Amino acid sequence: FNDVFSPVVKHSSIRVLLALVAMYDLELEQLDVKTAFLHGELEEQIYIEQPHRFEVDGKEDHVCLLKKSLYGLKQSPRQWYKRFDSFMLGHGYTRSMYDSCVYFWKLNDGSFVYLLFYVDDMIIATK
Template sequence: LDVKTTFLHGRLKEDILMKQLEDFVKLGKEDYVCQLQKSLYGLKQSPRQWYKRFDTFMINTGFNKSPYDRCFYHNKVEGGSMIYLLLYVDDILIVAKNKSEIQNLKALLSGEFDMKNLGAAKRILGMEIYRDKSQKKLFLC
């Protein structure tokens, strides 16, 4: 999965003022500025605010965060099996035994964020993903 316009999802906590764009300047108000309500690409706060928003959503959805990697989430689902989610900036990898659990999580995420389904993952973090369906195993190469 890919989150569209990732950094525009973050909410700003501090006041950030921006010079008006040329097309918006009105005669006599050339010195006016705009106060940003949400993150923009290029702001140093944008990646952090995006992460905070995503993290809050995942925790409120019932997922637990790994103590070893703050972008790795897990949750126990019906039947006792696990579902895992790995976030890398705007890319999301979901792993579970049951395909319906993956679809449910994708639907939850799509309800909160504008998502693009990229299909079955072939690469993550520069590594190839190899699936051995007969042995029900995943390998990173």
């Protein structure tokens, strides 16, 4: 693996969103995605020792093939970002050309949603 960089929202994007919230009296929410890094899909094969107390009798020297990202893997934040980005784009959001962690969705009734993404935390503003 070579790609371990995971983008985060720019500070200037956060400041702009907070200014928009104040100017237009938008609703603002913050949330944290629990166990976010466990949802990333691995792009390479990674083997780990059998977890303590879960060893298979007679096969203690065998290893396990990891099928999902884990906390502590260098590529976990990147894989989580890729999965989240794919989900957002697949559900109609538009990614900002200026900041890859800013998403926008305008609904047919004229309302809209701004979502800023920082690792496993989000700020959402809507009208």
